[in-house]
Amino acid sequence: MQSISVPDQFTSILPCFISFSSADTPLSCTLCLDISKTNVSMKIYQTGSKQEVRFNHTEFCNLTIFGSHCTFSDEKYTKDVSFYFFNNEANFRRFIYTLSDAGLLLMPSLSHSASNAITKVKFLPQHSFIPTGNYNFKKFPINRHIALIIRSQVTSITKTYRPFYPQFIDLVTQPLHKNEMTRFVKWKESNRSKLVTLKPLNMNLFFNKLHKKVTIQKDYFEYKEKLLNATTIPQNYKKNFSDVDKDSNRMKDSFSKKWNDKLRNICSVIIKVNLLKNGVYFFQGNFDIIKKLALILKGDCKKENDTEVPSYIKNMDSDEFEQFLFSCYSYFAQMFYVEGLEEKNILHGVLSSISSSAFNAFEKLTPCVAAYLTVRKIESFSWATDDLAPLFSKTFDNVFLVWYFFLSTSKPFVASALLHAALLFIAVPQLVNQNVQNETGVVAFWPNFKRGLKDNAEELKKAIEIATYFYLEAGKIDPHS
Known part of the structure; x- marks a missing residue:
């Protein structure tokens, strides 16, 4: 076994057994896995003869992970190939983790799994990252490690480090958003006394x-x-x-x-x-x-x-x-x-300050959503202008609760910026479902989204609670102070 990690390429050579049918005797082989920025190569050579065994990973879209082996299958499960790593669990895990690290696997759930049960995952047509090869081989559940590796890659995304396959972020955002919403709900249960929504406002x-x-x-x-x-x-x-x-x-x-x-x-x-x-x-x-x-x-x-x-x-x-x-x-x-700005730059300056406060909260508390917004270049809050000028008085029927939230803070501008952030956080699953690709798409999407909020007391309450979570936990310094 040999693993090499360089900036533009990753190579792993793993001994394994391969079977094209459950009735076949598995062949002893060597798997050569090579991943570069532009290509994934999975070549298999039979032990002894060195003859190449035909295997085209692009023909498969499913991967079933068992306790000690895995099976690639086509869409209808009519064609499959199984890989076995007898008596070498470390190599088996290395293979699965490398595929995860490359952004080739998509799990139905990215929460912490507590078992090594049979798992069916999607095998994606393109890779998004070059693997690092640095994995923990302790006997924790494989599912948990896969989820951790995927989340680690997603939270590493920056403006200069993006997935090669942009659709990857759309595929993982929904389950990761659900995880981040769950973390907020747990925070809310422990911090109810800090919420202005706790009792009716008169x-x-x-x-x-x-x-x-x-x-x-x-x-x-x-x-x-x-x-x-x-x-x-x-x-x-x-x-x-x-x-x-x-x-x-x-x-x-x-x-x-x-x-x-x-x-x-x-x-x-x-x-x-x-x-x-x-x-x-x-x-x-x-x-x-x-x-x-x-x-x-x-x-x-x-x-x-x-x-x-x-x-x-x-x-x-x-x-x-x-x-x-x-x-x-x-x-x-x-x-x-905003001090020091000319009149023509005032709106840009205010939106820039909103974006700064919002992304500070996203990066600290909802990093997977921050990654989605970064990949899709959704960052300037240009769609928020119609909510900004009237200070949400035309966005929500009950604007008094919004303003009461602002009045309850020592930094009302940051509170308002984080309400914009909370609304965007709530909207993310819909943005993914509607295949919104950029900020122009958000501008087109936003009016309909707001119409659904106007007289929706529960959604307003949730938005203010998420904004409170951002405000109290992100630790942002008021850009106006």
Whole structure:
């Protein structure tokens, strides 16, 4: 037996016995397994005569692993070839592990198996990796080692180390995603007290949290006066002010008894003052945030049997209400601020920060999903723009639970980024099923995916719980701090 591992090629020479029928006496042979970047060669030579025994591995698509031998079969199990490694379990395992390491085997489940029971696996038409040849031959279950080897290859994937056969990642992602979801569920059972979804959210809880987190900005009217008395709009805000006016006009249609032109105009002024005072650029769609906040404060979004708006808000005069609304909006708008970027690069900068936080969580907690996204080059979160600007207020009917989650953290931007990450994590099995190949495919897929979430309370709850898992366990430093 001899094994050689070099960067571009792996060769293993193994003594074995081969049989083309259960009735045949197995032939004593030598198997020469050679794997390069472009080719897999499995040549068999009869012991003594050195005559080559015909075996074409590409004719087979199934492999059945028994306790001490394995059998290759075609699709209908009408043709098979068996390999025996009598009295040499190490060579038998070496052969199976090498095929696994090359990405040639696909198990129905990639969880930790506890037995050496007969296992039927798929034998793939192309390989994805060059094996390392470094395997543990302790007498643990073969199934467990196969799963570990496959997961090890998948979690080693980077932008510069990808499978030669891209479809490999699609084939393994479903079972690996299931494993990663199982790990989250176990974490959830041990950390229920940390979840904002543990008890029903009412308006009283929401307002108490909002009031604690928001700092009243007492200089609001000073900046408002400057805005209203200005003879010209500062050049660097002209486009932003124009976008605010466009969004304001989009909100003219009345859908609520509390929503009127007066409240709409107050919201427009507040956004513009925030631009001047805090330097936070405006994204079209941000108006949905302040509209929702204004209606919450007016008690217009209260559900049946919910608590009332607290008296300290109800009893505010018009100036106090406007100042408080400005302070609330400024808190949420600050999540869109990325220091040092020109206006034309702001959206890219925010999406880049979301991607950074998301992939930090994926790589630490769901590395197999990170590998899938890396291979498919799904990374910029360009599809998230429509969720980003309104801060999910158009994505979910119950946006208060989303915002309550943000308010419950010390780094609300990271929390929002990880909610984007959680939604993508949930979507991965559907992306695989629909054969989405790249980020353009995600952009096309996302609107339908969101429609299924809008009024789905259980999916929203799951997304926030996964985002909490990411937030608490990934240890990401807020890119805005």
